[in-house]
Amino acid sequence: MINHVTISTRVRFARNLSEFPFSEKLTLAQGEMIIKKIEAVTSKISLGGGFELIRLSTQSDIDCIALVENHLISPKLLQNKAVGALILSKDQTISIMINEEDHIRIQVILPGQQTREAYKIAVEIDKQMESLGYSCSQKFGYLTSCPTNTGTGMRVSIMLHLPAIIRTGNLEKAMESCNKLGIAVRGMYGENSDALGHMIQISNQVTLGHTEEELLTTVERIANQIVDFELRLRKSMLQEDRLGIEDEVYRAFGVLANARRLKTKEALKLLSDLRTGVDMGLIKTVTKETLDELQIVVQPATIQKLAGRSLPTAERDIVRADLVRDRIEKRRRD
Amino acid sequence: MLCQRCSQNPAAIHVQRNINGKRTQIHLCQNCYKDLGGTSSSDFGWPTLLGGIDGLQTAVGLPTIKQSPKCDSCGLSYEQFISNGKFGCANCYGEFHEKLEQMFKRLHGSATHLGRLPGTEKTEKTEDKEVKKEASPKVSKSKKKTKEEKIADFKQKLAIAVKEEDYQLAAKLRDKIIALEKQGGESV
Numbered sequence: 001m002i003n004h005v006t007i008s009t010r011v012r013f014a015r016n017l018s019e020f021p022f023s024e025k026l027t028l029a030q031g032e033m034i035i036k037k038i039e040a041v042t043s044k045i046s047l048g049g050g051f052e053l054i055r056l057s058t059q060s061d062i063d064c065i066a067l068v069e070n071h072l073i074s075p076k077l078l079q080n081k082a083v084g085a086l087i088l089s090k091d092q093t094i095s096i097m098i099n100e101e102d103h104i105r106i107q108v109i110l111p112g113q114q115t116r117e118a119y120k121i122a123v124e125i126d127k128q129m130e131s132l133g134y135s136c137s138q139k140f141g142y143l144t145s146c147p148t149n150t151g152t153g154m155r156v157s158i159m160l161h162l163p164a165i166i167r168t169g170n171l172e173k174a175m176e177s178c179n180k181l182g183i184a185v186r187g188m189y190g191e192n193s194d195a196l197g198h199m200i201q202i203s204n205q206v207t208l209g210h211t212e213e214e215l216l217t218t219v220e221r222i223a224n225q226i227v228d229f230e231l232r233l234r235k236s237m238l239q240e241d242r243l244g245i246e247d248e249v250y251r252a253f254g255v256l257a258n259a260r261r262l263k264t265k266e267a268l269k270l271l272s273d274l275r276t277g278v279d280m281g282l283i284k285t286v287t288k289e290t291l292d293e294l295q296i297v298v299q300p301a302t303i304q305k306l307a308g309r310s311l312p313t314a315e316r317d318i319v320r321a322d323l324v325r326d327r328i329e330k331r332r333r334d
Numbered sequence: 335m336l337c338q339r340c341s342q343n344p345a346a347i348h349v350q351r352n353i354n355g356k357r358t359q360i361h362l363c364q365n366c367y368k369d370l371g372g373t374s375s376s377d378f379g380w381p382t383l384l385g386g387i388d389g390l391q392t393a394v395g396l397p398t399i400k401q402s403p404k405c406d407s408c409g410l411s412y413e414q415f416i417s418n419g420k421f422g423c424a425n426c427y428g429e430f431h432e433k434l435e436q437m438f439k440r441l442h443g444s445a446t447h448l449g450r451l452p453g454t455e456k457t458e459k460t461e462d463k464e465v466k467k468e469a470s471p472k473v474s475k476s477k478k479k480t481k482e483e484k485i486a487d488f489k490q491k492l493a494i495a496v497k498e499e500d501y502q503l504a505a506k507l508r509d510k511i512i513a514l515e516k517q518g519g520e521s522v
Contacts, residue, residue: 016424021407022408022420022421022422024418024421024422025408025422061360062338065338075370078360079349101420135424136452137427138451139446140427140434140438140445141447141449141451143421143424143427144421145420145421146421147419147421147434147438147441148441150427150447151442151447152447152450154449182443196369206441206442206443207442208441208444208445209444209446209447209448209491210444210448210449210491212449212450214448214503264340300339300340300366310338312341313340313341313342316341
């Protein structure tokens with residue numbers, strides 16, 4: 001389904017190698033052996049343009065945090081930095097976290113709602129890696145460190161931009177219905193985070209007792225219902241106060257295109273308003289791709305990574321405003 | 335000390351790093367840690383969610399009445415498992431098997447895997463007879479699903495499918511139940 005509300009789809013598999021204890025009981029030497037084994041297998045996979053190994057221990061703190069901001073690793077992997085590693089495909093759609101909570105976390109992220117496509121790629125990678133000998137049983141399926149992932153070990157997440165649902169105070173209602181159906185609703189950066197820039201992630205909570213097909217279908221069905229609800233609310237908001245919405249969108253555009261100082265949360269809020277305007281066809285000079293890129297570029301560690309040095313807050317706000325202006329102007333010139 | 339990400343708030347979370355034996359830390363404030371999706375490690379909800387009554391007793395610091403089983407492979411006790419919510423190794427699943435059935439039903443509504451396994455496309459198509467491959471021999475203690483258990487699982491899912499008005503899935507499940515009931519007495 002093509003819509004403006006769905007930002008991206010993520011499918012991840014949690015896997016462990018049967019010859020090693022889980023991460024909680026893993027020694028540094030064993031962690032290192034796991035990295036080597038996985039690197040040897042993934043170096044033969046050509047999907048996603050080939051893979052590159054990134055050891056967190058060789059990365060600066062800012063670079064590590066930027067990886068989290070880019071959704072390529074989880075904050076949890078930062079805690080296992082000594083033996084934590086990432087295998088990243090050249091096109092950045094496939095990332096394999098090593099020695100996080102589980103030995104292997106295969107993660108595929110695609111733009112828009114592409115659950116089946118992401119699942120297909122994840123299964124391809126999984127099949128090529130299973131020669132390493134996964135921990136599994138017929139009764140409980142894939143055995144994971146945390147019982148909340150046991151079974152399929154699969155988490156399907158869909159990122160949605162929901163300004164109308166949030167602004168009309170309907171998020172709580174949507175969350176309640178989702179929870180009853182075994183679907184978790186979270187803010188932009190996964191567990192426990194606030195809905196920065198009106199970005200919400202929905203995913204399956206249950207991983208055992210259902211086939212992957214059933215889990216994919218459930219998440220897709222709920223996502224479609226939320227998207228429909230969002231679009232209906234947007235339509236009625238537009239009918240009630242078109243001028244008000246237009247005013248907000250153009251104000252956001254004006255500030256983003258001209259500001260000399262921008263704070264992260266302000267930028268995310270304005271980007272959300274601008275995205276709404278782009279979705280509604282009010283702003284035609286900014287693309288969805290630019291917005292997706294800016295969503296990441298405005299994050300604190302990513303800015304410092306782009307600048308190549310640590311920046312104090314005040315300076316960072318200036319660099320952020322420069323980057324946003326540059327991206328918006330560049331696309332307008334193109 | 336200020337947070338290394340925002341350089342604004344005082345750092346409250348200190349993430350340990352160990353690079354070539356040299357220990358360093360990343361310092362983040364509560365807000366940045368939360369923004370990045372970090373979770374608190376001390377979560378009171380875990381023991382009660384995982385361990386039921388045993389877990390509640392562990393959570394409030396009371397000793398559990400029964401002797402706690404211990405994994406002979408990694409040394410993790412069942413009590414330790416329910417207090418931090420993580421298994422130590424694949425063998426723990428075999429060691430704690432009796433207690434896991436109820437826990438998985440509480441967590442997932444079921445304690446029986448129906449999805450893929452290594453070497454298969456989909457278990458639904460191949461059925462358990464073909465899924466003989468066990469990657470971890472230590473956990474093969476888990477008993478095989480009987481026909482009755484399978485029927486009960488399908489019936490439970492059928493009720494959910496009907497409730498959610500997913501009639502296509504309901505029809506599929508009904509056919510599976512009929513097919514299983516027609517089969518002989520041996521476990522499938």
